[in-house]
Amino acid sequence: MITILGAGLGGLVLARILHINGIDVRIFESDASASARHQGGMLDMHLESGQAALQAAGLYDEFRGIVLKGGDALRVLDKTGTVYLSEAGTDLRPEVERGQLRAMLIASLPEGIIQWGHRATEVAAAADGGYIITFANGRLVKADVLIGADGAWSKVRPLLTDVEPVYTGLSFAEARLTEVSSQFPEQAEMVGMGTMFALSDHKGILAHCEPGDVLCSYAAFRAPAEWSADVSSKAGVLLEDVLARFGDWDRSLVDLITGSEASLVARPLFSLPVGHRWSHRAGTTLIGDAAHLMSPFAGEGANLAMRDGADLAQAIIAHGDDIDAALACYEAAMFPRSESAAQESAAGLDLCFNDQAPRPLVDFFLGMRSDVEA
Numbered sequence: 001m002i003t004i005l006g007a008g009l010g011g012l013v014l015a016r017i018l019h020i021n022g023i024d025v026r027i028f029e030s031d032a033s034a035s036a037r038h039q040g041g042m043l044d045m046h047l048e049s050g051q052a053a054l055q056a057a058g059l060y061d062e063f064r065g066i067v068l069k070g071g072d073a074l075r076v077l078d079k080t081g082t083v084y085l086s087e088a089g090t091d092l093r094p095e096v097e098r099g100q101l102r103a104m105l106i107a108s109l110p111e112g113i114i115q116w117g118h119r120a121t122e123v124a125a126a127a128d129g130g131y132i133i134t135f136a137n138g139r140l141v142k143a144d145v146l147i148g149a150d151g152a153w154s155k156v157r158p159l160l161t162d163v164e165p166v167y168t169g170l171s172f173a174e175a176r177l178t179e180v181s182s183q184f185p186e187q188a189e190m191v192g193m194g195t196m197f198a199l200s201d202h203k204g205i206l207a208h209c210e211p212g213d214v215l216c217s218y219a220a221f222r223a224p225a226e227w228s229a230d231v232s233s234k235a236g237v238l239l240e241d242v243l244a245r246f247g248d249w250d251r252s253l254v255d256l257i258t259g260s261e262a263s264l265v266a267r268p269l270f271s272l273p274v275g276h277r278w279s280h281r282a283g284t285t286l287i288g289d290a291a292h293l294m295s296p297f298a299g300e301g302a303n304l305a306m307r308d309g310a311d312l313a314q315a316i317i318a319h320g321d322d323i324d325a326a327l328a329c330y331e332a333a334m335f336p337r338s339e340s341a342a343q344e345s346a347a348g349l350d351l352c353f354n355d356q357a358p359r360p361l362v363d364f365f366l367g368m369r370s371d372v373e374a
Contacts, residue, residue, distance in 0.1 A: 001026065002316065003143035005123070005133065005156055007114050009098075010288035010305030011149030012105035015113060016057045017313035028133065028141065030119035030150075034106050039099035041216040042195070042208045044072060046093055046303045053306035056314065062104055063096065068211055071095030073194030074365065076358050079201065081190065081250040084362045089194055097211055098302065120155040123148075130283060131159070145323055146284045147312070149305075152270055154290035160278040165270035165293050167225045170349060172218040172267040173242045175260030180215050184259055186252050191215055198253050199357035203245065205253045217256040218267075221245050222353065228266040238264045269295055274342040277335050285327045287312060292338035297348030300341040308334055 002018055004011045007029035018025040031037065045051050045063070054060045072089035089095075106114065122134040123146070130144040133155075148156025152165050180188040187207075190196065195208040207217040219242045231238040239257075242264065246254050257264065272293045285291075288305030312330045319326035351360045 001143075002145050002147065003028070003133075003141070004147045004149050005120055005154075006149035006151060006288075006290070007031070007102075007106070008149055008151060008288060008305060009102060009105065009302050010309040011147070012102065012109070013053050013057055013306045013309030014147065014149065014287065014313050015309075016059070016105060016108050017310060018316065019109060019113065020058060021313070021317050023316065025113060027114045028118040028120065028135070029114055029116055032117045034103065034114075034116075036116075039102055041098060042068065042071060042095045042210060043098050043101065043302045044093040044095050044299050046299070049300075049303035049307035053310035056310040057105075057108070059104065059108060062108075063101070064094075066100045066104060067094040067096050068209065070193040071209060073192050075190075075192045075194075075196040076362050076365070077190075077196065077198040077253075078358055079198060079203075079246075079249040079253065081198070081252060084358050085365060086192065087365070093299075095194065095208075100211070120150065123155045123159060125159065144283060148284065148286040148290040149288050149309070151289045152293045154286065156284060157286060157290055159284055160281055160286065161276070163272060163276055165272055168269045168271050168295055168349065169222050170220060170269045170295070170353065171223045171227055172220050172269065173238055173257065174265040174267055175217045175219075175257045176262060177215040177217065177256065177259045178261050179213055181213050184215070184255070187215060187256050187259065190252055191256075197352065197358060197361060198249075199352055199361060200249075202353045202355070202357070204352060204357075205246070205249065205256055207256050215256065217260070219246060219257045219264075220353070223268075225268070228268040232266050238266055271295055271342070271346070274346060275339045276342075280324070280328050280331060282324050283327075285312070285331060287334075291334065292342055294342045294345040295349045296345070297352060298341060298344040300345055304338060304341055307337075 002025045004027045007027045015025045054063045070089045072095050074087045076085040119136040121136050124132050126132050131146045133141045148154045177184050191207045198205045204220040231241050287308035315326040315330040
């Protein structure tokens with residue numbers, strides 16, 4: 001029996017591939033149900049990682065059915081609203097809403113594999129081998145093979161390393177606008193069909209289209225580590241803080257934040273050190289953010305998590321009863337791959353938030369287009 005902690009995209013891909021290959025698997029998830037919370041915005045699925053994982057899971061055709069048509073379009077602006085780059089989508093990295101993708105993966109598993117409402121509070125090595133998971137609901141579970149797919153603040157990671165995520169220095173304030181065609185037509189036109197970056201002065205307003213006539217937007221800026229706790233502790237403080245930071249920005253851009261139907265959400269960005277690794281330990285490993293948390297500025301997080309899940313599943317299948325050989329094989333391939341992606345993500349963050357923005361990001365995208373055309 002393979003025990004997975006966390007029903008995110010990586011854990012679900014892992015469980016799906018193991019299940020269709022006849023290997024017993026179970027997932028413990030902290031959410032009370034599949035619909036307990038909004039899962040986040042859009043994801044661009046990369047050919048070599050996210051799309052490859054869906055192929056391995058036998059779900060690629062279903063995935064194509066939930067892709068947002070034209071969602072990989074791109075626009076880059078500055079704080080005045082001047083457009084530096086506007087490109088239609090190419091479908092090379094199709095966009096899908098995270099919640100729809102997760103729902104598709106959940107539906108691909110039989111009832112009972114995912115056990116909802118299990119928030120892990122502690123994971124410890126058992127005296128007779130394996131691991132004991134303590135849950136907030138009072139349940140104790142023994143796992144002979146334990147996979148940590150439990151995100152940034154993983155309870156499994158301390159079994160392998162004492163390294164913890166560190167604050168990147170950049171924070172988001174997240175907003176959501178609904179019925180944008182009728183209620184926010186100017187903002188809808190500004191964002192276009194896909195993703196928009198408005199960048200200047202080491203700050204940004206970022207937005208992307210979601211299915212259902214929705215825009216998800218983010219004000220991004222550098223702030224001290226205690227910023228999130230300070231603005232979240234008092235009602236209305238977060239919006240005031242954002243408005244003060246973007247006082248000289250085009251009003252139509254700022255309205256992507258002020259038009260939010262719900263209160264803004266403070267989201268400080270954390271990452272693990274680039275090149276983070278651990279020594280192999282029998283019976284356990286990590287996938288996704290638990291293994292290699294990084295900034296979103298290369299679009300790698302969800303893609304790597306799914307690739308991790310697929311690669312680990314295939315290693316387990318290939319090595320039969322030798323589970324530790326499977327885990328070691330997976331880690332040997334995952335470590336250099338995630339290091340490269342983390343370097344790209346760190347570079348992407350610096351690319352967007354510097355004195356010359358948005359020009360470096362525009363040049364980067366134009367260079368990518370030239371590489372594809374060549």
